[in-house]
Amino acid sequence: MIKPPKLPAFFVSFLICSVILGVPMALAALYLGSPPAEVSAPEIPDYIPHRSEDMTVLLVGGQKDQIPSAMMLVRFSPADGEILLAALPSETMVEDAGRFDSAGGVWKRQGEKRAVAALSKTLTIPIDRYAAVDPELFVTIVDTVGTVEFTLEEPVTLSDGAVLLRAGRQLLDGRKIAAMLSSRGIEGGEEARLKLLSRLAADALNQRLPGLSPAISDTVFKAVANFGQTDLSYADFEVRKQSLRYLQGLDKPVSVIEITGDYNSAGNTFLLSPESAQTLIDRFGAKEPAQEEQQTAAPMERKTLREIFGF
Numbered sequence: 001m002i003k004p005p006k007l008p009a010f011f012v013s014f015l016i017c018s019v020i021l022g023v024p025m026a027l028a029a030l031y032l033g034s035p036p037a038e039v040s041a042p043e044i045p046d047y048i049p050h051r052s053e054d055m056t057v058l059l060v061g062g063q064k065d066q067i068p069s070a071m072m073l074v075r076f077s078p079a080d081g082e083i084l085l086a087a088l089p090s091e092t093m094v095e096d097a098g099r100f101d102s103a104g105g106v107w108k109r110q111g112e113k114r115a116v117a118a119l120s121k122t123l124t125i126p127i128d129r130y131a132a133v134d135p136e137l138f139v140t141i142v143d144t145v146g147t148v149e150f151t152l153e154e155p156v157t158l159s160d161g162a163v164l165l166r167a168g169r170q171l172l173d174g175r176k177i178a179a180m181l182s183s184r185g186i187e188g189g190e191e192a193r194l195k196l197l198s199r200l201a202a203d204a205l206n207q208r209l210p211g212l213s214p215a216i217s218d219t220v221f222k223a224v225a226n227f228g229q230t231d232l233s234y235a236d237f238e239v240r241k242q243s244l245r246y247l248q249g250l251d252k253p254v255s256v257i258e259i260t261g262d263y264n265s266a267g268n269t270f271l272l273s274p275e276s277a278q279t280l281i282d283r284f285g286a287k288e289p290a291q292e293e294q295q296t297a298a299p300m301e302r303k304t305l306r307e308i309f310g311f
Contacts, residue, residue: 049246050079054076056075056128067090071103073085078247084254086258088259124281125280131229134227140223145212145216149207152167172200198258209254257280258276261276
């Protein structure tokens with residue numbers, strides 16, 4: 001086990017969970033035997049995506065028993081042929097048992113299940129599972145999956161001028177990614193950090209999913225299950241192997257939903273913009289008719305939060 005410096009592991013949380021939930025699968029077509037007299041045999045797919053396989057997971061990175069450095073929603077949807085990513089600040093305000101707190105604060109003080117429930121209620125979207133990985137696993141897991149080719153138009157710098165990543169095309173391994181994510185002092189603030197993180201995560205998955213073997217998927221899943229915090233079960237992983245291979249055969253199935261919102265003057269409270277809140281409902285919300293009434297109520301709940309905090 002590699003022992004990297006204790007750095008936030010948000011990217012890995014995301015990368016791992018995505019591997020757990022879904023290494024995509026190639027859609028195969030099976031031809032019938034030789035047809036009689038010029039009649040073509042129909043194509044019969046081995047697998048047809050089903051809505052019941054959709055799953056949304058909250059991925060969390062940071063030191064155990066501390067406020068997470070960041071959070072990411074990952075929606076695995078073979079029925080839609082996509083994996084969606086949305087990075088959220090841990091300062092995102094949620095309603096928890098009639099009180100208001102940050103999602104990260106609830107995670108630390110009340111536990112992961114309570115934080116998932118509060119975030120799901122506030123955003124009015126289903127969150128089916130959670131997964132968190134502490135920094136001890138960060139470098140090992142990223143390097144197991146493979147380096148990421150990444151291109152930056154401008155260097156990534158800290159507020160003091162120190163350069164974390166140079167501009168241009170480069171290969172990032174686990175240690176380089178960890179170094180980039182180790183500080184919240186990136187020039188441009190949290191919004192810039194989360195956008196960069198989301199883009200990096202999407203690029204990594206789109207590059208690595210096609211060649212990710214079942215053996216590596218199993219290795220990463222076992223590492224998270226044994227050493228991380230998660231309510232993902234082996235059954236969650238096992239029943240989605242076909243859908244993982246299906247997504248693996250698609251062209252760039254991973255896309256990013258960029259989040260906007262407002263911080264308070266102290267920087268410890270973040271409220272989603274109404275536009276981002278509605279986008280999460282549209283893209284991450286359950287696709288069943290029974291959820292429509294719940295989803296349409298979301299803008300009023302969020303407006304109330306924004307009014308309460310004076311945004």
